[in-house]
Amino acid sequence: MNYRKGYFILSLLCLTLFMGLKSSAQNIQIKGQVVEENSKQSLAFATVAIVDQATKKAISGSITDDEGYFDLDTSASNFYVEVSYMGFISKTIKTFDIKRNTANLGVILLAEDAEQLNEVVVQAEVSRNEFKLDKRVFNIGKDISNTGVSALEVLSNVPSVSVSIEGAISLRGSQGVQVLINGKPSILTEDSGSLGSITADMIEKIEVITNPSAKYEAEGTSGIINIVIKKEERKGVNGSVTLNTGVPDNHSVGLSLNKRSEKFNLFTQIGLGRRSSPQDSENINNDLINNTILYNIGESFRNEKFYTITLGTDYYINDNNVITLSGNYAFEDEDQPSDNNYQLFDEDENLVSEWNRNETTEASNPKWQYELQYKRDFEDHEDHDLLISATGRSFSKDQNSLFSDKTVSGSDYDATQRTRTDFGENTFTFKLDYTKPFSEKWSMETGVQYVLSDVSNDYEVQNLINGNFETDFGLTNIFEFDQDVLGVYVTGAFDSGKWGVKPGLRMEYTKVNTLLVDTDEANNQDYFNFFPSIHTSYKISDMVSLQAGYSKRIYRPRLWDLNPFFNIRNNFNIRQGNPDLQPEFTDSYEVTSIFDIGKTSLNFGLFQRYTTEVIERVSTSSNNVIVQRPENIGTNSTYGIEFNTKISPVQWLSFNVDFNYNKFSRVGSFQTTVFDFKGDQWNSKILAKFKFPADIDFEATGNYNSKYQTIQSEVSDNIFLDLGLRKKILKGKGVINMSVRDVFESRIQESVTVQDDFEAYSKNKRGRFITFGFSYGFGKGDAMEYSGSRRR
Incomplete structure (x- = not known):
C-alpha cells in the first residue's frame, strides 16, 4: 500500500x-x-x-x-x-x-x-512477475544476482528473454526485438555494448511485451522489451548511493538524488566505473575446395571506462498540468586489445604457416539524449490525459585500430593494417498521445509519432606498404543512412470487469535512403503499412483468467544490417551488411491462461508467429575467408508454448520457473541454395530464493538453452548457474551483496557449419564474474534493494 x-x-x-x-x-x-x-x-x-x-x-x-x-x-x-x-x-x-x-x-x-518499517516492506513488496493485459512486468529489485551488473546481464535473467555471449538479445527464440528505455528508443539501446552503462541499480523494472497493441511502434517482430529507469517521486529529499567491485575488473559508483516539493521534482542519477570483459575464442575454417584448414585461437578484451549522468525536473504547473525536462549524457572510453594465433594446414595436415595477429583499438563514444514532455490530466476522469513529447538522441564513435601480423613459421604472413571509424547518429522523435475514457467501461487512445534518423559511418582501411600506409579502397567508404517513420494509431477498449477487448490500428509510412558516397551507390525505398492489433481478456473466476492477442509487426534493417563496410578484427571471419535488405513482417498470435492459487501463480501460454522476408546471415567461403552477409530468405512459421510459475512451499523458500519451447518451419532459398528445414529449441530458467535469519537472503538461478538449427549451422546447448547473497544492515537502510555469474564457467557458445564447399567451427567463452556491492539509502530514501518495491 x-x-x-x-x-x-x-x-x-x-x-x-x-x-x-x-x-x-x-x-x-x-x-x-x-x-x-x-x-x-x-x-x-x-x-x-x-x-x-x-x-x-x-x-x-x-x-x-x-x-x-x-x-x-x-x-x-x-x-x-x-x-x-x-x-x-x-x-x-x-x-x-x-x-x-x-x-x-x-x-x-x-x-x-522499526516494527512498522518492517511491515511496510512486507506489504509493499511487489511480485517478481506481474501479468497485465498486454505485457509482463519483471521487478528487478528482487534479484540479488543482479548486483553490480549491467542491463545486458539483467536481461539474461528475465523470463522469455535470452542473451548470447556476443550480446544478441532474443525474445522467445527470435532476435527481432525492439528495446526501449522508459517507453522510448534510446541511444543506449542502439548496440548491446551501450547497455553496459546502465547498471542494475538504476533499473526499477523490465516490461516484456510479446504482442504489443497498436499504441506502440510496430518495430520489433518478436516484441518489445522496455527497461524502466527508477525515478523517485516521494516528497522531500531522497537519495541512495551504490558501490560495486568485482573480478574481472568491474568497479562502479552510483548516486541517485531526488528532491520533491509542491511545484518541482528534481532528480538526478550519476554513475561512473570501469569494467573488463574478456573473451576466449576458437575458430576452425575448413576449405573443402582447396583442402586446407585454418585454426584460430584468440583472446580479446573490451576494457571500458564509463560515465553517465541524468538530470531532470518535473514542474507542476497545477494539479492537472506538468512539464518534464530531462537529459542524459553517457561517455565510454574503450580499449579493445586482442591476440589471435593462426595455423594453416594443407590437405596432408602439414603445417604450412603459423602467425600471430595483434590488435590495439581505442575508441571514445559520447552519447546524448534530451527530452521535453508535457502532460495534462483532465478532471473528469483519472485516465483522461494528453501527453506531448519531443526527444533528441545523438551518438558518435571515434575509433582507431592497429593490426599487426607476425609470421612464426612457414609462409610469410607479415602485414600491418590500421582502420579508422568516424560514426555519427542523430535521431529526433516527436510524439502525441491522447487517452479519453467515455465511461467506466469504454475508452479510446489515439496519437501520432514522427521519427527522423540521420546516420553516417566513415570507415577506412589502410595497409602498410613499403613503409607508408595506403588506403584499401575495396574496404573503404562512407555509408550514409537516413530513415523517417511517420506513425498514426487509434485503439478502442471495452472493459466490463469480467470481460475486456482492445482493438487497434496503426498506420506507418517509412522512407529510407542509403548512399555509399565514394562509389555513389544509392538505394532509396518508401512504403506504407497497416498494423492491426486486438487483445481480449476474460475473467472466469477470481483464480482463473484468459487472455488472447494478435498484432502485426515489422523489423526494419538497421545501419549494421545495411552497411557493407565493417570491422576486420578477424580478417578470416568477416561480417558485412547488405544495403539491399527489405524489412521483415510478422503476424503474431498468442493465448494465455493465468491461475492464482493461494500463494502459487501459474501462467501458461500458446503462441504462433509467421514471418515473411526473413533476414538471415548467409556465410560464404573463399580461401578460408568466411564472409557473413544478411539476406532476405523466405518465410518462417513458429509455434510455441510458454510456462511460468512461482511456488512458495514454505515461508523461507520460493521458486520461480520459466519454460519456453518453440518449433519452427523454414521455407526459402538464396541464389541456387534451398534452405527449407524444420527445427525446434527450448530454454528454461529456475530461480530459487532462500530467506535466512539475520536478514540474509540467498538465491540461485539456473539457465539452460537447448541446441538449435539455423539455415546453415547448428548451435550447441549451454547451461550455467548464477548465485547471489544479500545482507541488510544499518536498520535496513544499508545492503551488502555478492553475486557470482556463471559459477562453473559453463556458458560456452559453440556452432558448427557444414556446407558443400566449406565447414566452420566456432567457440566462445566469457568465464566467471564475481561482484561485491554495497548500497545505502539516505534522507528518506531506501537502499537500492527496494528499487523494485520502494516504500512511499
Whole structure:
C-alpha cells in the first residue's frame, strides 16, 4: 500500500475540512519543527493534528514544510497536539505554555518505528512477475544476482528473454526485438555494448511485451522489451548511493538524488566505473575446395571506462498540468586489445604457416539524449490525459585500430593494417498521445509519432606498404543512412470487469535512403503499412483468467544490417551488411491462461508467429575467408508454448520457473541454395530464493538453452548457474551483496557449419564474474534493494 501518499492526502483533507473552523478573534497559534531523532534531519510533510481532549477527534490539522516547520491556529481551548509520520512513532504533546496566544512547541523529535518499517516492506513488496493485459512486468529489485551488473546481464535473467555471449538479445527464440528505455528508443539501446552503462541499480523494472497493441511502434517482430529507469517521486529529499567491485575488473559508483516539493521534482542519477570483459575464442575454417584448414585461437578484451549522468525536473504547473525536462549524457572510453594465433594446414595436415595477429583499438563514444514532455490530466476522469513529447538522441564513435601480423613459421604472413571509424547518429522523435475514457467501461487512445534518423559511418582501411600506409579502397567508404517513420494509431477498449477487448490500428509510412558516397551507390525505398492489433481478456473466476492477442509487426534493417563496410578484427571471419535488405513482417498470435492459487501463480501460454522476408546471415567461403552477409530468405512459421510459475512451499523458500519451447518451419532459398528445414529449441530458467535469519537472503538461478538449427549451422546447448547473497544492515537502510555469474564457467557458445564447399567451427567463452556491492539509502530514501518495491 502507498502509505505515505495516503498520509499526505489525508493531511490535505484535514486542511480542507477544518479551514472553516478558524476564528481570528480567539485563535491560538501553534508552531514548531519536526525532526528525525537519529539523524536530526527535518521531516517534510509530517502530519500535525490538533485533537479535542474530550472527544479524541481531530479539530484542525496541517503538514510540515520542506524544512519540517509547521504553523497553524485553533479556536479550541481544551486540546492536545499529535505529530505523526509514516515509519515513525507518533508523539502526543499535552503540556505546553501559551504566551500571547502562541504555543511554540520547539523541536519535536520523532523516532523510527522499526516494527512498522518492517511491515511496510512486507506489504509493499511487489511480485517478481506481474501479468497485465498486454505485457509482463519483471521487478528487478528482487534479484540479488543482479548486483553490480549491467542491463545486458539483467536481461539474461528475465523470463522469455535470452542473451548470447556476443550480446544478441532474443525474445522467445527470435532476435527481432525492439528495446526501449522508459517507453522510448534510446541511444543506449542502439548496440548491446551501450547497455553496459546502465547498471542494475538504476533499473526499477523490465516490461516484456510479446504482442504489443497498436499504441506502440510496430518495430520489433518478436516484441518489445522496455527497461524502466527508477525515478523517485516521494516528497522531500531522497537519495541512495551504490558501490560495486568485482573480478574481472568491474568497479562502479552510483548516486541517485531526488528532491520533491509542491511545484518541482528534481532528480538526478550519476554513475561512473570501469569494467573488463574478456573473451576466449576458437575458430576452425575448413576449405573443402582447396583442402586446407585454418585454426584460430584468440583472446580479446573490451576494457571500458564509463560515465553517465541524468538530470531532470518535473514542474507542476497545477494539479492537472506538468512539464518534464530531462537529459542524459553517457561517455565510454574503450580499449579493445586482442591476440589471435593462426595455423594453416594443407590437405596432408602439414603445417604450412603459423602467425600471430595483434590488435590495439581505442575508441571514445559520447552519447546524448534530451527530452521535453508535457502532460495534462483532465478532471473528469483519472485516465483522461494528453501527453506531448519531443526527444533528441545523438551518438558518435571515434575509433582507431592497429593490426599487426607476425609470421612464426612457414609462409610469410607479415602485414600491418590500421582502420579508422568516424560514426555519427542523430535521431529526433516527436510524439502525441491522447487517452479519453467515455465511461467506466469504454475508452479510446489515439496519437501520432514522427521519427527522423540521420546516420553516417566513415570507415577506412589502410595497409602498410613499403613503409607508408595506403588506403584499401575495396574496404573503404562512407555509408550514409537516413530513415523517417511517420506513425498514426487509434485503439478502442471495452472493459466490463469480467470481460475486456482492445482493438487497434496503426498506420506507418517509412522512407529510407542509403548512399555509399565514394562509389555513389544509392538505394532509396518508401512504403506504407497497416498494423492491426486486438487483445481480449476474460475473467472466469477470481483464480482463473484468459487472455488472447494478435498484432502485426515489422523489423526494419538497421545501419549494421545495411552497411557493407565493417570491422576486420578477424580478417578470416568477416561480417558485412547488405544495403539491399527489405524489412521483415510478422503476424503474431498468442493465448494465455493465468491461475492464482493461494500463494502459487501459474501462467501458461500458446503462441504462433509467421514471418515473411526473413533476414538471415548467409556465410560464404573463399580461401578460408568466411564472409557473413544478411539476406532476405523466405518465410518462417513458429509455434510455441510458454510456462511460468512461482511456488512458495514454505515461508523461507520460493521458486520461480520459466519454460519456453518453440518449433519452427523454414521455407526459402538464396541464389541456387534451398534452405527449407524444420527445427525446434527450448530454454528454461529456475530461480530459487532462500530467506535466512539475520536478514540474509540467498538465491540461485539456473539457465539452460537447448541446441538449435539455423539455415546453415547448428548451435550447441549451454547451461550455467548464477548465485547471489544479500545482507541488510544499518536498520535496513544499508545492503551488502555478492553475486557470482556463471559459477562453473559453463556458458560456452559453440556452432558448427557444414556446407558443400566449406565447414566452420566456432567457440566462445566469457568465464566467471564475481561482484561485491554495497548500497545505502539516505534522507528518506531506501537502499537500492527496494528499487523494485520502494516504500512511499
